[in-house]
Amino acid sequence: MAKNNPPFGGLLRALALCWVIILSDLIGEALSWKVRHYDFDVKYMFWSPDCVEHVMMGINGQFPGPTIRANAGDTVVVRLTNKLHTEGVVIHWHGIRQLGTPWADGTASISQCAINPGETFTYRFKVDRAGTYFYHGHYGMQRSAGLYGSLIVDVAEGEREPFHYDGELDLLLSDLWHKSAHDQEVGLSSLPFRWIGEPQSLLINGRGQYNCSLAAHYSDSSISNECNLRGGEQCAPRILRVLPKKTYRLRIASTTALASLNLAIGNHKLVVVEADGNYVQPFAVNDLDIYSGESYSVLITTDQDPSHNYWLSIGVRGRLPTTPQGLTLLNYLPNSASKLPISPPPITPKWDDYNHSKSFTKSIFARMGSPKPPTNSDRRIVLLNTQNRINGYTKWAINNVSLVLPPTPYLGSIKFGLKSAFDNKSPPESFSAGYDVMKPAANANSTVGSGVYTLGYGTTVDVILQNANALTANVSEIHPWHLHGHDFWVLGYGEGKFSQKDEKSFNLKNPPLRNTAVIFPFGWTALRFVADNPGVWAFHCHIEPHLHMGMGVIFAEGVHRVGKIPNEALGCGLTAKMSFSGNHT
Template sequence: MAETIFNFMLSFSSVPRGCYWPEQASISQARKAMDRVKLSPSPVLLEDNIDFRVKRVQYQMVITINGRTPGPTILAQQGDTIIVELKNSLFVENVAIHWHGIRQIGTPWSDGTAGVTQCPILPGETFTYKFVVDKAGTYLYHGHYGMQRTDGLYGSIQVSVPDGITEPFAYDYDQSIILTDWYHKSSTEQAIGLSSKPFGWIGEPQSLLIQGRGTFNCSTLNSLAIVPGLCNTSNPECSPYVLTVVPGKVYRLRISSLTSLSAFNFEIEGHNMTVVESDGNYVEPFIIKNLNIYSGETYSVLVKADQDSSRNYWATSNVVSRKPQTPTGLAIFNYYQNDPQKLPPTMPTTGPLWNDSDYRLAQSIAIKARQGYIHPPPRSSDRVIILLNTQNQIDGYLHWAVNNVSFTLPSTPYLIALKDKLGYGKGKFDPNNDPKKYNLIDPIMKNTVPVHPYAWTALRFRANNPGVWAFHCHIEAHLFMGMGVVFEEGVNKVGKLPLSITGCGKSKVYYRP
C-alpha cells in the first residue's frame, strides 16, 4: 500500500475534430494514403507508441488534462491511496472530476459530483482529491460539472491486485481502451439547445472515437461551414488508433465507454474475446465475437493474437440501440513486424443489427459472477424503490424526470446541506411476479447497468457506505435535463467535512473560517 500523487492541470487545448475522409473515398483509396506512412512498430501495447501531429483538419477547443485527451491513465495497486492535485486552468468554467466506480468508503466528499458531494472548483483554484482504491479492477474518471465529459475530460484507472495475489486468469499484456462519441458542437452549445424553447436536441454524434481518434463523414461539410480543402485522403498523418500485438501473446483489453449518447458494439475482426471482468468484479468467463457496452461500463476481455500474423485486422465500434448515422469507429489491430499503418485488406466489420435488442439483452443476462468471487445479495429487501424514467414538458421546456420529478442541482451540495444487479426483463415491470425471476445465486456486482428499450433492470444493494450518492442516467443530455436522483445514506455517520469542498450556496456562511 502506498500513496501516489498525480498532478492534473485542466486547460483548453486546440485539437483536431477528426481525420476527414470524403464519403466517396473508398477504403482502398484510404489504404493507398496510409501505405505511405512508415513508422517504427512497437512489440507491446503502448498508449503513446506513435506521436501524431495531425494537420489540415478541423480544430476545436476541448478540455485536456496535462495537455491531452483522453487524460493520463492512473495506475495503482489495491489498497493504495490516490492523491490528485487538480488545477483548474480553464478560463471561465467551473469543474469537478468524478472517480467512476471507486467506492469512496470513508471519503464521500471525494466522489467528485458537483452539487452533490462538493462545490465546483472555480477557475484558477486547486483542489485535492484523496481516496483509497479498495478493489482491483477497471475504473474511469470524468468531468461531472455540466456536460464537460463531452468536451474530452476523461481517462482510465487501472487497479492491480496486491503483491502475492494472483488473478483468476492469465495474460501477457494489459491495455486500456476508451470508446467515446464526438460532437463538433461544444458542451456549452449543446446545453443551450437542450435548455431552450424551442427545444434543440443534440442530434447524432459526428464521429466515434477509439482512444481519442476517429473519422468524420465529409458529406456534411457544407452544413458545418468547415474551411474548404480540409477534406482529403492524402494526409499521411490521418490514421486510426493502432493496437500492436505480438503473435501468440494474450492481451487483457480494458474496454470502457464514456459516450455522451451512444451505445456501442465493439469487435476485433477475426478474433474472439473472453469476458473476465466488469466494473471491478470478476466474471464467469464467456466467449463473445463482439461486445455490447454502454456509457459508464468497463469490461476486461482476453484476446489471443492467434490469427494470420502477416496482415493487420480491424477493431471497430458501431452504434446500437439507435439507428446509426455516424461512420464506424476504426482502429488497427496490428501484428508486430507488420507496418502499423498498413490498413487491413478487408472491409471493417459492421456488427449486429442496431435494433436487435434481444441480442443485447442476452449478453446482459449471460454475465454472472465468477465462481469463488460471488457476493450473494440479501435474500430479501427492507425497502423496494421503483424508479420510472419519463419525458415531460414544463412551460414549453422539455425535461427528463424520475418518478415525475426533474432533478436539479442545489446551490449548496447535498453532502453539506444534510451534514447488485439482480436481473433484466422486457416490458412493464410487474412487482408481484418479476421479482421471482431475480438471480439471487451469482449476480454480478456493477456500478453501471443498461436499461434496455421498453424494459427494466433490477438492482439490490446494502446501505453500508454513509454519504450522499448520485444515481443517474449516464447519457449526458438525459442527466443535464433531470434524469437523476440522490441517495442519502447515514449522513450523520459521516466524519467532519473538509473545508475544501465548501464555498458555494449556504456553505459560504456555515463554513466561514
C-alpha cells in the same frame, strides 16, 4: 491514568493518533501500498480528435487526460487545478466507491462545491479493488467537452488476477460532436428544445476520423475518402500492437455522452472476464455491447493468420446511427501497421436488434466466489423513467420528478442540517399503478425537484428501473443507469411493466456486481445494493444530456457517520454562508 490527568489528555490522544498514522504507514509499506500523486491542470485547448479542430477540455495539455494507474490498496491523490477562466470544475472517479471519502466523489452540487477558476482541490481516495475504471467531469456538460481519462487499478503487488494474459491494451471509448458542449447545453435548456443529435465521430482513446475513413478502400465502405495519416496526427489511431500466439487483456471503458456502442475485432473471439471492476464468469462472444458508464475486460488470443492485421471497430447501437464506425488496427507484429486487413471492419449489429444486446447482457454472471446479494431487501424503490414537458421544456423525470441540482452540495447541507438547501419532501417510492408504460403519458407535464431518497444505513435496497414510452408513440430508449459509491447486483431484466410476480425470476445465485446497468426499451431492470457507504450518492442515466435534462435521483445514507468534510468542498451556497456565521464544526 491519562483520564485523571486532563492537561495531558490531548497530548496523549495526539500521540496515539500519531502512532496510528505511523503504524498504518508501516503496514502500508509492508504490503506495498503506495500513494500515487497526480497534478492535473484543466484547461481548454485546440485539439483535432477526429482530424477536425475543436476546443476541447484537456488535462495537462492532453486529450484524453493522463491515465491513472495504481494497485489495489493504493491511495490516489490528484491535485486538480482549475485553469479555466470563468467555469467551475470537478472530476468524478467512476467506479471508485470512495469508502470513507464521500467528499472525493467529484460530483458538483452533490459531494462538493465546484472548484473555482484558479483554485486547487485535492482528491484523495483509496482504490480498494482492482479493475478497469475511468474518470470524467461531472458538472454541466464537461464530460462532453472532453474531460475524461482512464483509471486502471491492478491487483495488489504479489497478488494475481484469476486469469492469465501476456499483455494489456486499454481502450477508452467516447463520442464527439462538432457543436461545442456549451452550445449543446444551451440547446437542451432552450425553448424550443434543441436536441444534440447524433455524434459526428466515435473516438477510441480520443482518436477518430471525421472526414475520411481508414477503411475507405473496401468496396462496401460508406466513406470513400481515404485517410492520409502518418501517425503523428492527433486523430491518427492508436494502433494495437500484438505478438502472435499470445493472450491479451483488452480493458474497454465507455465514457460516451450518448452513444451505446458495439465493439468487435475481425476474426477474434472476445472472452469477457471483468465488468465494472468485478470479475465475471468468463464467456466468449464475437462482439460486445458497451453502454456509457460501463467497463469490461476481455481476453483475446492472437491465434489468427499472423501475416495479416485485423480491424477493431466500434459502432452505434440503440439509436438510428448516422455516425461512422470508429476504427483502429490490431497489428500483428512484425507486420507493418500500414498493412490493411484483407477483410473490411466487422459490421456493427443492426441498431435496433435489441435481442442481440439482451443476449449479451444476460450472459453476464458473477464469477464463482463473488459476494452474493442478501436474500431479502428492506425497501423497494420503483423508478419510472419518463420523458416530459415541464412548462414547455423537454425533460426526463423519475416518478414524475425531474432532478434539478441545488447550488449547495447535498453532502454538506445534509450533514449540517441545512434544510432549506433542497426539497425536504422525499420523492415518490413508486408511480401510479395505472400508468401504461407502453404508451406516451396522457399528461406529459411533470415537476422539477431536488428531493433526496434517504436510505437506512446498512439496509438492503432494491431498485426497479422501469422504462416507458417517451413523448413520441412507440419510442422507448436505452438508458444506462450508474450508481455512485456502490456496486449493485443486477437481479434481472424483464419486458413491460414490472409486477410483484417478477420477483420470482430474480437471480440471487450469481447476479453480476456492477455500477452501471442498462434498461432496455419498454423493459425493467432490477438491482439490489446495501446502503453501507456513508455519503450522498447520485444514481442517474449516464447519457450526459439526459442527466442534464433531469434523469437522476439522489441517495443519502448514514450521513451522520461521514467524517470531516474538507472545507474546500463546502465553500459555496449555504455551507459557505454557514462558515461565515461560525455555526460549523
